[in-house]
Amino acid sequence: MNDRADTSLERMARAAQGPAGALLLLLTAVAGFVIVRAPADVVQGVLYKILFVHAPAAFAAYLGFLLTAVGGALYLWRNDEQWDRLAVASAEVGLLFCTLNIVTGPIWAKAAWGKPWVWDPRLVVTALLWVTYLAYGLLRSFSEPGPRAARFAAVYGIAGVLLIPLNYFAIDLFGGRAQHPENLQRASLGVGIALPFLAGMLAMLVAFLYLLALRLEIEGLRVRRDRIDHENALEDSA
């Protein structure tokens, strides 16, 4: 088994942090400017501006969970621990963005629908997605590190990713019974809304990549520290 600690993936993550951090600051400033200047909606006023963080958070969560499955699949295929570390890091960062999506949704719903939660297909599958990856995180936290836990988590992560298309197409699958607005390609983004949406999306995705790079580096450092601690303990007992 390949269990190198400072792998090419982690070196890449370290190198990406500086440029990603600088780009993130720039994009946050640009997004803030264009979102403030975006016109108010005829029906919702400024309330619809929650869209510029709510939807991008969902896409960042999708990306995190997709990378969890890719990392798990590569770990099973190559038996290289760096891919397992990618899966762990992506799941945690993806869960954060999924949480932000789940928190901002009810704030919008409370103002728009009068109640924070309805038993709508999109909302229910999003909650299921959140619970699935919360369980993944708990599984990794409480299980003894090793190939057995990593293999089980890889299969779990690959199975969990099936919820993403179900979540995205939930509204189509349930026809006209969904209360959640339709997916963006079929809804009309009004004049002046596309640019702030794009800026919000880019800022959120770069934030995701920056945090993922940091989290991935920490996983590598943790493995090296555990190895040194183990070696020191062996020396002490000898």
Add this chain to the structure above:
Amino acid sequence: MSYVIASYAIVLGSLIVYGIFLRRSRRLLRKALKEGRNRDRS
């Protein structure tokens, strides 16, 4: 308006706090690694 401000505050605040937490964890791990290596040499 307050709903919008609350949403942005939660998102930005959470990302900043998580980022700070990760950077602090990284600093502590680097320090622990350095101390572990120094112990190895001595």
